[in-house]
Amino acid sequence: MTNKITLRSDNMMMGLFALAILTMPIWLMPIGASYPDLMQKFAIFGIFAIGFNILFGLTGYLSFGHAAFLGVGSYTAVWSFKLLSMNVVPAVIFAVIVAGAFSFLIGFISLRRSGIYFSILTLAFAQMSYNLAYSVLTPITNGETGLQLAKSDPRVIDGLFVEAGAGIPSTNFFGIPMSGYSGFYFCAVLLIIGFYISLRITRSPFGMMLKAIKSNQNRMSYTGLNTRPYALTAFVISGMYAGLAGSLLAVTDPLAGAERMQWTASGEVVLMTILGGVGTLLGPMLGAVIIKYFENIFSAFNETLLNNIFSFLPEGLQEVVVSVVGLFVGEGWHLTLGILFMIIVIYLPGGLVEGAQRIRDFVGRKRQKKTSEAHQPQIAE
Amino acid sequence: MGILQVQDVNKSFGGLKALHNVNLDVEEGAVHAIIGPNGAGKSTLLNCFVGRLKPDTGSVMFNGTSLLGIAPHEINQAGVARVFQTPEIFGDLSLIENVMIPTLAKRDGAYTVNAWGRVDQAAEIREKAEHILEDVGLVEKQEMHANSLSRGDKRRLELAMCLVQEPKLLLLDEPTAGMSRADTNNTIDLLKRIGERGITKIVIEHDMHVVFSLASKISVLAQGTVIAEGAPEEIKGDPRVQEAYLGGAHL
Numbered sequence: 094m095t096n097k098i099t100l101r102s103d104n105m106m107m108g109l110f111a112l113a114i115l116t117m118p119i120w121l122m123p124i125g126a127s128y129p130d131l132m133q134k135f136a137i138f139g140i141f142a143i144g145f146n147i148l149f150g151l152t153g154y155l156s157f158g159h160a161a162f163l164g165v166g167s168y169t170a171v172w173s174f175k176l177l178s179m180n181v182v183p184a185v186i187f188a189v190i191v192a193g194a195f196s197f198l199i200g201f202i203s204l205r206r207s208g209i210y211f212s213i214l215t216l217a218f219a220q221m222s223y224n225l226a227y228s229v230l231t232p233i234t235n236g237e238t239g240l241q242l243a244k245s246d247p248r249v250i251d252g253l254f255v256e257a258g259a260g261i262p263s264t265n266f267f268g269i270p271m272s273g274y275s276g277f278y279f280c281a282v283l284l285i286i287g288f289y290i291s292l293r294i295t296r297s298p299f300g301m302m303l304k305a306i307k308s309n310q311n312r313m314s315y316t317g318l319n320t321r322p323y324a325l326t327a328f329v330i331s332g333m334y335a336g337l338a339g340s341l342l343a344v345t346d347p348l349a350g351a352e353r354m355q356w357t358a359s360g361e362v363v364l365m366t367i368l369g370g371v372g373t374l375l376g377p378m379l380g381a382v383i384i385k386y387f388e389n390i391f392s393a394f395n396e397t398l399l400n401n402i403f404s405f406l407p408e409g410l411q412e413v414v415v416s417v418v419g420l421f422v423g424e425g426w427h428l429t430l431g432i433l434f435m436i437i438v439i440y441l442p443g444g445l446v447e448g449a450q451r452i453r454d455f456v457g458r459k460r461q462k463k464t465s466e467a468h469q470p471q472i473a474e
Numbered sequence: 475m476g477i478l479q480v481q482d483v484n485k486s487f488g489g490l491k492a493l494h495n496v497n498l499d500v501e502e503g504a505v506h507a508i509i510g511p512n513g514a515g516k517s518t519l520l521n522c523f524v525g526r527l528k529p530d531t532g533s534v535m536f537n538g539t540s541l542l543g544i545a546p547h548e549i550n551q552a553g554v555a556r557v558f559q560t561p562e563i564f565g566d567l568s569l570i571e572n573v574m575i576p577t578l579a580k581r582d583g584a585y586t587v588n589a590w591g592r593v594d595q596a597a598e599i600r601e602k603a604e605h606i607l608e609d610v611g612l613v614e615k616q617e618m619h620a621n622s623l624s625r626g627d628k629r630r631l632e633l634a635m636c637l638v639q640e641p642k643l644l645l646l647d648e649p650t651a652g653m654s655r656a657d658t659n660n661t662i663d664l665l666k667r668i669g670e671r672g673i674t675k676i677v678i679e680h681d682m683h684v685v686f687s688l689a690s691k692i693s694v695l696a697q698g699t700v701i702a703e704g705a706p707e708e709i710k711g712d713p714r715v716q717e718a719y720l721g722g723a724h725l
Binding site for chain 2: 098099100293294296297298299300301302304305307308309311312313314315316317318319320322323326
């Protein structure tokens, strides 16, 4: 049973998505995730994963270096805060442009190869960027300490309009401070726009070409299509998404460090996309939310908390249970993530979205069976 | 002067001489069959036409321009389409998408970014694709994934993908290999029907039944050399051809 994709069904999905994102503070309350810092992370990493999916999910190129663009976006945004203005608009725009240019460069070289060689090339570039940011480029990145704002920063544009205050000013959107809920809503609106763009790309002739690259590059060439510029365009678009996400990290917390570019950060976005569902529209967002949620919840557990939870058990047993469970929470929450990831990859290679579809199909089939039994001669519509 | 002119093409792989001074002149509108025993160099020759291989020496001229040293997509944009021995299709996409992609490639060129339009609302392209699918008898299956087709249907689909581009020259590499007799006859009928469109075709084929029902001219290749050339009746009676097929051709 295939669901036909139409403009109407897409508009409906878009509306529901926007509604779900904007009402996050309400429906996330029961699971204790409705505080702004965490929701900002959901939105930011959602953007990162949605952009990554355009390259990985649609085009079939697995990049292991996307964190480099995230880092570039953050550094650019902080420099925009330092030199130009604490307004977030120029910071976001510059970050997207610079990350786009940077990804053009890396993509241009990496896309000479495909498959595992492409992945290794992107990984190598990202690690180079990380090491450069850490050491050689210290004048730009402030090395180990990370790039921070200072009271003595020029802030040229701000200087024209307002008198410098006593402390370091905070990031703002034309006067609205970008912390707490207003920061979340700023990220949420950009997430919704980003999701809409990815939806349009997926449904467009360009998106169809990207899927064709994933499916059969040979046939692409013999059909008169030049695959490399298509793949490069997809690479740059996803790099720009990463730059946007990086700039938003700096918007909500104005500092940038080299660790943002490390390979673990690149790996995380791969996990998010696979967990949610590679090549699906909603999957990457879902994966981002789940990973960031688990990171927050499980890493906050500690021994005292566990002892409280398992206090109903007899003393000896309680100790054993707490020490075993303790491995999977706190610092060890990656162990939980790893197990979850293994289960998904083995049993649901299409990610959580595939799981949801299977459940829907199963329920649909049951219902269909019932109706066809009820009206024997008629064919169920 | 023919639409495709091949002159003194040589190609070696290591010590093996796959093609030796091959000359070929394909007339416009003809169905030119290339036959020969296994390992005669038929597929190698075809690969030299589409940019997959580059001959060591010699020239391949199509409509007055050289096909050597240019990329496969440029050769296709010049009007050469190819059906492969094992069908090369977009397996993860639906049939209609499989055919819409070459239609777009023909209309918009090798690289166009249209990231805002909607595929499901591109009526003109869709109609054209549906029309071709109807010609090859696959229109009812247009929403299916191409991977789920039978081998015969995959070939039909690949043929549709080539035909929708209205190429000047169509290369068919064993279009009926591994097909049942009934499927083979269907394919012959189909190829005859599309013959009316005036597309020049080069067919590589093992099945003599197919060759003699389609071809207007035949070249026989053995050990990398053209050993005979002519109308089907001439080739049928040529003793050298029979020798090449029966035992090794010692020239």
